Amino acid sequence: MSQYNIAWLPGDGVGVEVMEAARICLDALKFDAQYTHGDIGWEFWCTEGESFPQRTIDLLKNSHAAMFGAITSKPVKDAEAELVPALKGKGLIYRSPIVRMRQMFDLYTCLRPCKAYPGNPLNYKEGIDMVIFRENTEDLYSGVEFSPVPDELKATLKALSKPFGHFADLPGDQFAITCKVNTMKGCDRIIRAAFEYAKTFGYPKVTVIHKANVVRATEGMFLETGKRIAKEYPGIEMDDANVDAITMWMLKNPKNYGVMVATNLFGDIVSDLAAQMVGGLGFGCSGNIGEKLAVFEPSHGSAPKYAGQYKVNPIATILAAKMMLDWLGETHKGSRLEKAVAAVIADGQVRTYDMGGQATTLEMGEAIARKL
Amino acid sequence: MSQYNIAWLPGDGVGVEVMEAARICLDALKFDAQYTHGDIGWEFWCTEGESFPQRTIDLLKNSHAAMFGAITSKPVKDAEAELVPALKGKGLIYRSPIVRMRQMFDLYTCLRPCKAYPGNPLNYKEGIDMVIFRENTEDLYSGVEFSPVPDELKATLKALSKPFGHFADLPGDQFAITCKVNTMKGCDRIIRAAFEYAKTFGYPKVTVIHKANVVRATEGMFLETGKRIAKEYPGIEMDDANVDAITMWMLKNPKNYGVMVATNLFGDIVSDLAAQMVGGLGFGCSGNIGEKLAVFEPSHGSAPKYAGQYKVNPIATILAAKMMLDWLGETHKGSRLEKAVAAVIADGQVRTYDMGGQATTLEMGEAIARKL
Ligand SMILES: CC(C)[C@H](C(=O)O)[C@@H](O)C(=O)O
Numbered sequence A, B: 001m002s003q004y005n006i007a008w009l010p011g012d013g014v015g016v017e018v019m020e021a022a023r024i025c026l027d028a029l030k031f032d033a034q035y036t037h038g039d040i041g042w043e044f045w046c047t048e049g050e051s052f053p054q055r056t057i058d059l060l061k062n063s064h065a066a067m068f069g070a071i072t073s074k075p076v077k078d079a080e081a082e083l084v085p086a087l088k089g090k091g092l093i094y095r096s097p098i099v100r101m102r103q104m105f106d107l108y109t110c111l112r113p114c115k116a117y118p119g120n121p122l123n124y125k126e127g128i129d130m131v132i133f134r135e136n137t138e139d140l141y142s143g144v145e146f147s148p149v150p151d152e153l154k155a156t157l158k159a160l161s162k163p164f165g166h167f168a169d170l171p172g173d174q175f176a177i178t179c180k181v182n183t184m185k186g187c188d189r190i191i192r193a194a195f196e197y198a199k200t201f202g203y204p205k206v207t208v209i210h211k212a213n214v215v216r217a218t219e220g221m222f223l224e225t226g227k228r229i230a231k232e233y234p235g236i237e238m239d240d241a242n243v244d245a246i247t248m249w250m251l252k253n254p255k256n257y258g259v260m261v262a263t264n265l266f267g268d269i270v271s272d273l274a275a276q277m278v279g280g281l282g283f284g285c286s287g288n289i290g291e292k293l294a295v296f297e298p299s300h301g302s303a304p305k306y307a308g309q310y311k312v313n314p315i316a317t318i319l320a321a322k323m324m325l326d327w328l329g330e331t332h333k334g335s336r337l338e339k340a341v342a343a344v345i346a347d348g349q350v351r352t353y354d355m356g357g358q359a360t361t362l363e364m365g366e367a368i369a370r371k372l
């Protein structure tokens, strides 16, 4: 029997291809795992009305960790338009399976390291090493939203909120509301995770990203929680910045930042910006980490236009595999894998198209495996 | 009598200094205006409990346009902590006066042009010319927020929203809600403004920025509105992108973007990123434009640490003055002013500290005035 049960969810499009490359590396490392394929994605939505089927949920429940590739998602309207025979008349609404997975398994930490590996021609600047902690379960992702706005909600908001007077006289179909819901617990645990990481890996500072000057209730709570937790970590400086301003500072002085933490949607934005500074889609990897389960993925999508070409850069997925190894406690294998990635980048012999080269997805995987 | 009544709101900190520089240019242009000073900012909050006093509101009502410098704002807690004698026991809450001004006067278009003037040593790339249209009155800025969450709201949301089950059992003081409220009218008019601008100034494309894949009710409405309005402008292409992804694309290929439009907070973020690509704080200018009134400002803050040094770059404010001239129909003066700014940048003789030079705020203003 293998030591680890790993749920293997390639998804579709280039997801399938980058996952093959990651597997080449995991196998070369002799990582002792049993991989079980899980169905996920648009295809299952179209045939079963469920993009994240119960059998996949059960598989995750019985796995130590999961690797996830990418899935194609279409504009909501395509699904609602009932073009899909299996969904006709069922009134179903498509929801992103990765968002549901994060919430269902309480994978509250989204960890996104963005490191400029020396020699990567796509680096914005050398020496960048940002690690973004994104809250992964609540915020504008809570799914509490209304369009049209029901009369009952209008009446309640009108009674409870002064500024709402402005909207309260509008017919419910003339506006929409999305509730940004943040909990104390949610803020607390993600900020704590960021400080713990800074402490473990010797980062001197944690930057709390927020918009407390305007979005006072929720973002104010996030900032105040940051200040409270910072007191428990006297050796680590706490820094804070508005989410708008941080995009400027990151671009101006990226080396000023290490560990950063944000609520869900701001973390989504800032981590994409950071990933672009260290090479873009081919380099941004993501760990969705809970207490019992963690799911690792490249941050990129399924890139339908490249599907079938084995062209995209698998490094993001291979670095996601490295994060999985670390999370499972296989840190020795994790560092070996990262060193191999760094060595291939530094060599500059094997490069995928995004890096200006000709190597295929699998050639990149093999080149990294050879360095192990 | 002068042709225009201009409300002049320098604010505090470097706001005062950059406004002086802008005035040098407006005077050199022989712009026929009567300027009336208006009080605004933290100082009036501390003394009167009102950062945006009624007399300033009245002044704006009687003005053709306004120029606004910058104001210092402090974390909310400082005000709530009742450290301010005049506010003790009054239970007042500080709200940003610029946000209130935008809402009170329905200045629904926030127009933020970001152009890389040739020769600016701070340009990220040459040739960038992005124009951001940011909705300026609603969204997460609506002020409809709750911390703690009242029982009545909890009950209503529990009854109306399935995903809310997750939070509904939490005590109200363990979480907070900020309502993102967007109206059809609000989406319609800002997107229309963007398309009109593209049409008038010959931009081939409008990029609608959103997060419709997750924030379906409000951002979905924004995207759908974009698609509907695009049909009325057959000569202009409509493009769309998720707000997270757009930060990557903007960095990767900024010249791919011209007119862009977003809801309030996403526009806030994206416009800061765009401003950084064309020189940063010293170059980002902003027009808050309604049907009857418009207020022009640099996007930067009051920079307390530089206050009194006459050091910061006034170009953002001078470009804001250019936008004011254009909006008033004084487009000839507006172009002359922009050309003068461009000429000083191209010359490279007079540069403020951010550009690597030694010129003071007023020396920059004078250098631009000399080119008129
Ligand atoms: C695909 C999308 C739902 C997702 C998100 O918004 O979280 C993606 O952007 C990400 O960052 O993982």
Ligand SMILES: CC(C)[C@H](C(=O)O)[C@@H](O)C(=O)O
Residues within 6 Å of the ligand: A213, A214, A244, B096, B098, B099, B268, B299
């Ligand atoms: C100061 C702040 C309230 C403001 C905003 O969030 O709109 C600023 O960031 C801006 O962009 O004008």
